[in-house]
Amino acid sequence: MNAINVENITMTYNKGKVKALNGVSFSVKKGEIFGLIGPDGAGKTSLFRILTTLLLADSGYAEVAGFDVVRDMKSIRKIVGYMPGKFSLYQDLTVEENLKFFATIFKTTVKENYHLIKEIYVQIEPFKDRRAGKLSGGMKQKLALCCALIHKPEVLFLDEPTTGVDPVSRKEFWSMLRNLKKEGISILVSTPYMDEANLCDNIALIKDGNILTVNTPNGIVESYKEKLYSIKSQNMYQLILDLRSYEETKKCFAFGESLHVTFKNDLVDLELLNNKLKSNGHENIEITEITPSIEDCFLALED
Amino acid sequence: MKEFWIYIVKETLHILRDRKSLGIMLGIPIMQIFLFGFALTTEVKNSQIAILDNSKDLATRTIIEKFEANRYFEVNKSLKSISDIEKAFKSGKIKLAIVFQNNFRDNLLHSNKAQIQLISDASDPNTGTTVVNYATSIINDYQNQLTQQANLPYQIKVENRMLYNPQLLSSYTFVPGVMGMILLLICAMMTSVTIVREKELNTMEVLLVSPFNPYLFIMSKAVPYVVLSLINVTSILYFSKILFDIPINGSLLLIYFESFLFISVAVSFGLMVSNVTSSQQIAMSLSQVGLMMPTLLLSGFLFPRENMPLPMQLISNIVPTTWFIIIIKGIMIKGLGLQMLWKETLIMLLMLVFFLFISFKKFSIRLK
Numbered sequence: 001m002n003a004i005n006v007e008n009i010t011m012t013y014n015k016g017k018v019k020a021l022n023g024v025s026f027s028v029k030k031g032e033i034f035g036l037i038g039p040d041g042a043g044k045t046s047l048f049r050i051l052t053t054l055l056l057a058d059s060g061y062a063e064v065a066g067f068d069v070v071r072d073m074k075s076i077r078k079i080v081g082y083m084p085g086k087f088s089l090y091q092d093l094t095v096e097e098n099l100k101f102f103a104t105i106f107k108t109t110v111k112e113n114y115h116l117i118k119e120i121y122v123q124i125e126p127f128k129d130r131r132a133g134k135l136s137g138g139m140k141q142k143l144a145l146c147c148a149l150i151h152k153p154e155v156l157f158l159d160e161p162t163t164g165v166d167p168v169s170r171k172e173f174w175s176m177l178r179n180l181k182k183e184g185i186s187i188l189v190s191t192p193y194m195d196e197a198n199l200c201d202n203i204a205l206i207k208d209g210n211i212l213t214v215n216t217p218n219g220i221v222e223s224y225k226e227k228l229y230s231i232k233s234q235n236m237y238q239l240i241l242d243l244r245s246y247e248e249t250k251k252c253f254a255f256g257e258s259l260h261v262t263f264k265n266d267l268v269d270l271e272l273l274n275n276k277l278k279s280n281g282h283e284n285i286e287i288t289e290i291t292p293s294i295e296d297c298f299l300a301l302e303d
Numbered sequence: 304m305k306e307f308w309i310y311i312v313k314e315t316l317h318i319l320r321d322r323k324s325l326g327i328m329l330g331i332p333i334m335q336i337f338l339f340g341f342a343l344t345t346e347v348k349n350s351q352i353a354i355l356d357n358s359k360d361l362a363t364r365t366i367i368e369k370f371e372a373n374r375y376f377e378v379n380k381s382l383k384s385i386s387d388i389e390k391a392f393k394s395g396k397i398k399l400a401i402v403f404q405n406n407f408r409d410n411l412l413h414s415n416k417a418q419i420q421l422i423s424d425a426s427d428p429n430t431g432t433t434v435v436n437y438a439t440s441i442i443n444d445y446q447n448q449l450t451q452q453a454n455l456p457y458q459i460k461v462e463n464r465m466l467y468n469p470q471l472l473s474s475y476t477f478v479p480g481v482m483g484m485i486l487l488l489i490c491a492m493m494t495s496v497t498i499v500r501e502k503e504l505n506t507m508e509v510l511l512v513s514p515f516n517p518y519l520f521i522m523s524k525a526v527p528y529v530v531l532s533l534i535n536v537t538s539i540l541y542f543s544k545i546l547f548d549i550p551i552n553g554s555l556l557l558i559y560f561e562s563f564l565f566i567s568v569a570v571s572f573g574l575m576v577s578n579v580t581s582s583q584q585i586a587m588s589l590s591q592v593g594l595m596m597p598t599l600l601l602s603g604f605l606f607p608r609e610n611m612p613l614p615m616q617l618i619s620n621i622v623p624t625t626w627f628i629i630i631i632k633g634i635m636i637k638g639l640g641l642q643m644l645w646k647e648t649l650i651m652l653l654m655l656v657f658f659l660f661i662s663f664k665k666f667s668i669r670l671k
Contacts, residue, residue, distance in 0.1 A: 052512045053511075054508065055669060055670055056669065077511070077514055078513075087505070088504075090504075097313070097316065101309055102509075104305060104309040131320075
């Protein structure tokens with residue numbers, strides 16, 4: 001049995017004027033970390049809300065842990081953990097009070113499932129008498145995760161848990177997710193950060209309400225068939241203009257400190273290109289073939 | 304039960320940690336009692352009057368002495384001519400001018416008819432009428448003295464007795480009114496934002512994705528406010544007794560019971576508003592327009608319901624405070640018991656059921 005099955009879910013807002021999800025289908029296997037990767041406005045949050053029974057889809061079918069998201073609303077609400085994108089705990093309650101509150105409404109105690117949250121909770125325990133609103137971004141997310149975990153959910157929904165969190169905390173957060181996976185909890189996590197995709201077992205790339213592809217991170221990279229080059233020179237701005245006007249260029253994106261370029265013909269003469277750039281006044285030209293990242297795949301797939 | 308308890312604890316913490324609001328909620332009743340008790344009184348005390356005595360005889364002097372002796376009036380000045388009257392009014396100090404005709408006593412004794420003119424400043428109509436009424440009663444008093452001596456053949460003697468509030472103290476009427484208004488203000492307005500706040504701060508989103516019980520959740524929101532309001536009832540009663548010596552002729556227990564009922568009505572109204580609105584601001588203004596204004600204007604607190612046009616009287620029937628004021632006045636001033644007030648009590652009970660029903664019904668188990 002899959003942890004989550006989504007079949008052809010469609011969702012619109014404003015009486016059909018704004019399309020949020022456009023026939024989305026995928027499934028999440030039991031015990032895996034499934035990443036929903038896409039930019040803001042891709043429809044990730046809508047999808048989360050449909051799966052957590054908060055919103056009703058216009059059409060399509062979805063089930064979580066074998067329960068229909070419409071018919072079995074109550075059963076689903078008992079066995080899932082949900083951490084919304086916006087901080088949703090009581091800001092004027094302390095860390096401890098929040099945790100106790102959520103343990104109680106899930107009809108359990110902090111003690112009972114302490115082993116699940118222990119690794120995370122020890123990090124915020126020194127601040128347990130601090131009000132949640134006064135915590136730093138990373139701390140807030142850790143607390144929210146504790147609250148979402150306190151009842152040992154079967155499926156965990158994390159909507160952009162690392163947005164607005166510093167890089168160190170992000171790393172820690174993902175290592176916690178790996179540990180939760182060991183406990184047998186299935187995790188659906190969304191993120192706009194492509195670099196986090198590699199930490200998932202399976203990912204779906206989503207844009208404008210459409211799923212572009214579903215695969216393992218490696219599978220997605222392997223399915224990238226073209227040769228990708230990273231090109232640098234001392235005048236990056238001019239380099240973009242020159243490469244985009246070069247007739248052999250297929251695509252050229254600025255990517256950190258270099259440009260990621262694909263060519264119409266994979267057997268492009270790099271020597272010729274190098275000379276051409278030199279004659280345009282570029283110096284310190286570096287052209288290297290690289291393996292694509294998830295982001296390269298996303299950019300290639302999106303049109 | 305454990306779940307219900309943790310909701311109440313949480314709600315109480317929200318209130319206790321919002322020190323400013325808490326201070327306002329506990330302070331307002333006391334402030335209002337002071338305001339209505341000392342400043343906003345409808346009684347007319349120490350009105351300055353001017354007298355134009357064209358006769359200056361025994362009769363007019365006796366009447367003037369009566370005015371001087373009365374605590375509602377203070378003779379400010381004697382005027383010399385008719386033209387002084389307007390000047391006196393324009394100076395703004397005079398509320399009433401009394402003009403005696405020439406040969407007042409002679410006319411009174413010989414032709415049985417003498418004239419006094421009362422001119423009052425009616426720029427505030429209530430004060431104007433009240434002052435004229437007081438003055439008339441003083442003059443009638445003098446007339447009664449005369450007629451008693453004269454032994455007239457036919458005589459109708461009117462004897463007034465003002466029951467329950469013989470001194471016509473306005474504090475008797477304002478305490479029930481203030482109680483009604485304050486309880487409504489605090490309960491309805493404060494609770495009206497509580498559920499919306501959970502929606503606005505997103506906490507509702509996590510709550511919904513949990514096996515929480517919406518009924519317990521809604522009920523628990525009411526509990527701390529009910530407790531807080533009962534504290535307010537106590538402080539209002541205490542200060543009314545200490546400062547204005549308002550009698551509590553009926554059962555104190557019944558006052559608390561009826562207040563509890565009224566508070567519940569107000570809280571459930573707040574909850575209903577909270578459930579049907581989407582932002583704290585809308586909820587606030589809705590409970591303000593929906594309850595505050597009708598309470599002030601229609602409940603009989605400031606204006607007697609009997610004087611309202613029929614449609615307004617009908618609307619005033621659906622204002623909960625109307626019934627609460629009738630009940631509290633009945634208990635405190637007339638000393639009535641539940642057997643006389645069961646109808647009003649029943650109406651409030653029905654309102655409570657109605658508001659709670661709508662609240663439960665309108666509570667959305669999904670996001671909108």
